[in-house]
Amino acid sequence: MILAIDVGNTNIVLGGIRDGKQVFSSRLASDRNKTADQYALDIQGIMTMYGVSPLDFDGGIISSVVPYLQTVIPAAVKLLTGLDIMVVGPGIRTGLNIRVDNPASVGSDLIVAAVAARAKYAPPIAIIDMGTATTLSVVSKEGNYIGGMIIPGLWVSMNALSSHAAQLPYIDLTGPTTLLGTNTVDCMRSGAVIGSAAMLDGLIDRLETEMGEKVSAVLTGGLSSLVLPYCAHKFYHEPDILIKGLQILYEKNLQSQQK
DSSP, rough: EEEEEOOSSSSEEEEETTTTEEEEEEEEEETTTTOHHHHHHHHHHHHTTTTGGGGGOOOOEESSSSSHHHHHHHHHHHHHHOOOOEETTTTTTOOOOOOOOOGGSSSSHHHHHHHHHHHHHHSSSSEEEEEEEEEEEEEOOTTTTEEEEEEEEHHHHHHHHHHHHHOOOOTTSSSSSSSSSSHHHHHHHHHHHHHHHHHHHHHHHHHOOOOOOOOEEEESSSHHHGGGOSSSSSOOOOTTTHHHHHHHHHHHHHHHOOO
């Protein structure tokens, strides 16, 4: 079994993969104040919850957009399993031709998602990840990563709105949503959720117009399930696409190392 870890600014996603199939998937809160020892205990607790032993793992791989945790989490895994895991970054073979101004500046999570999407869907592909930020990544018909977009995330936007508008409360976005609210909370929820869905639809429309062809639209991220029901476009919902991408990269680089 391999341990795949995706570290985001808000959450850490852990997945156990055996023989190409996901055995478990779980989330931890990203905490820059925790030590490797503390994370080792957290990860051990998740393994115990799913009936998995640290000795069951043969290897692992991590993608992180939080520089501090890119060293702390591998150290935690080393304490727990004795394994040195792969880190997605310079030197990792992706098989993806990155056609942007500075390829090294592209977030590892965007590359991992693009690798997974390209393996499953017909290009061109648009991958939208709704996390702390909402990101759009595009893979061309030729299979190249050609650029994207970074947008303030849904929760980031709502928290900023509530903190800067004296009469607007902090709200829960998980309740029922209608197009037109009849009170402050419902109006805010409608604006956030349905407004985000309209934005995603509009982005795909503009992208298809600019590219002159239809795209395979993939939606992922922790907030994607809130917005997806209100989208007019067809999106392929892939909540664990990063775990799949990490598996692909692990296998690709393990084969390279064994040659």
